[in-house]
Amino acid sequence: MRTSLVAAATTLALIFPPVAAAQETSPPPVTAENAETVEEQDDDGQPTSREDAPDTDNCPWLQAPSSARTTSEVVTPGDPTPTPLPIPDVPAGGPLMDNCGVIAPEGFQVPENQTASAWMVFDVDSGEILATKDPHGRYRPASIIKVLLGLIAIEELNPQARVTGTWDAANIEGSRVGVGEGGDYTVDELLHGLLLASGNDAAYLLAQELGGDEATLEIINERAREIGTQSTVAATYSGLDAPGMSTSAYDMALIYQHAWQNPRFAEIVDTEYIDFPGWGDNDGFQVWNDNGLFLNDPDGIGGKTGYTDDANHTFVGALNRDGRRLGAVILDTTVDKASPWVQARELIDASLDTLPGAGVGQLGELEEEQPTATELPPTEPAPSPTPEEADSATLDIVRVALPITVIVLLLLAALTWTFRQRR
Structure with missing residues (x-):
């Protein structure tokens, strides 16, 4: 039985200067990302409070996410304003995915604690979509987008290669695992810092190993397209909000289904904690997995957490219920009624009664179109010759x-x- 040690995962996150992160026994600060209730959050990190899940029946976010509440997406003077991705004529996942409200089999009950704008429950192995809400609505992913950087780093970098911490990494914006300037790290340690503790400092160092910020963004966006996404643009590889950032519940389900098939990725996100090296005169410390579903449910499968002021809470996780692996993606939710991992668990459990083959769609499937140009014209019989001919x-x-x-x-x-x- 795993114990709930989520707080330790962020002992080092959001602390400046980074020296304080090395104190293993120091209690972690309560942040918007690790808070279990809305009352625990600081005023400057509190998401929009809501009693009910937003109504998305009329597809309000089909083209782009809602307007930002902060200045995170203000376009720098001289830079072009990003153009949203075109809306596909054929939404992926099957004909029912054209709807924007709750799409579920008869008898499915949406849990009362649900406050997310969009979500999806799917079979990790078969890709069957069991239930969903606003599957192709466009929202901000926050840190769950780190999955793409993690996959590329796993595939392209030597896990034992040594990386030196820099001042830029140690003082990066947002959550940090606790990289120190001059510290010595392996790629594997940075991957754990990226995926267990959502370290933007680890993300920065890995991106530099892959060729720098611009090259890394190009690579991960290309990978998203290769996987088959229709609404995903990674404007940052860390998940920090920036102009043009978007994803959907369908896209995230597709990406994580792909990621969980990578043995190394699956092994990392299923790790409870690792010993992370210190730097200078600072001792090493433990880095814990911040995914509550993995830590608190014996059937938990590791995924990723996320939060920004404009994205609100986002979450991906999975459960192995009696050999059936079901995953959940949650976008734009709050902690007014339940933490994101609890919302995910309740959605998965509500889907257990849906037998295999009785779902509402399929990851990677496009709605069938009527053949047009591929049809061959009918063959006309040759005319009979005249007597003279x-x-x-x-x-x-x-x-x-x-x-x-x-x-x-x-x-x-x-x-x-x-x-x-x-x-």
């Missing part, structure tokens, strides 16, 4: 065949005469 054709055959016949007979006669002379 038939006589002419017969005469042409005779003109060609008669000389050939004469030549063949003369050759046979010559061969016969030669054979008799030799005898």
Whole structure:
């Protein structure tokens, strides 16, 4: 049975200067990302409070996320304003995914504690969508987008390669795992810091190893397109809000289904804690997984947490209920009634009665279109020849065949005469 040690995961996060992060026994600060109730949060980190899940039946966020409440997405003077991705003519996931409200089998009951704008429950192994709300609505992902950076780093970097901490990394904006300037880290340690504790400092160092910020963004956006996303733009690789950032519940389900098939990714997010190195005169410390569903439920499968002022809470996690692995994605939720991981668990448990094959869609599936250009035109029968054309054709055959016949007979006669002379 795992114990709830989520608070330790952020002992080092959001602390400046980073020296304080090395104190393993220091109680963690309560932040918007690790708070279990809205009352625990500081005023400057409190999300929009809500009693009920927003009504999305009329598809309000089909083209782009709602307006930012902060200045995080103000375009820098001289930079172009990002253009939202086009709305696909055919929404992925099947014909029901064209709707924007709750899409679920008959008898499915949405849990009362649900306050998310969008969510999806899916079978991790088969990709079957069991239930969802606003699957293609566009929202901000926050730190759950770190999955893309994690996958690329796993595939491209040597896990034992050494990386030196920098001042820029140690003083990065947002949550930090506790990298120190001059500290010595392996890529594998940074990956754990990225995925267990949502460290933007670890993200920065990994991105530099991959070629820098711009190159990394290009790589992860290309990977998102290869996986089959329709609404995802990573404007930052860490999940911090920036102009143009967007994703959807469908896209995140598709990405995490893909990620969980990578054995190394699955192993990292299923880690409770690691010993993280110190730097300078600072001792090492433990870094804990901040995913409450993984830590608090014996069937938990590691995923990722996220929070920004404009994204609100986001969450991805999964449960293995009697051999059936079901995942949940939650976007734009609050902690007014329940923490994101509790909301995810309740949605998954509400989906257990849906038997395999009785879901509402399929990850990676496009609605079938009627064939058009691929159809071949019908073959028309050749016209019958007229009597004059038939006589002419017969005469042409005779003109060609008669000389050939004469030549063949003369050759046979010559061969016969030669054979008799030799005898």
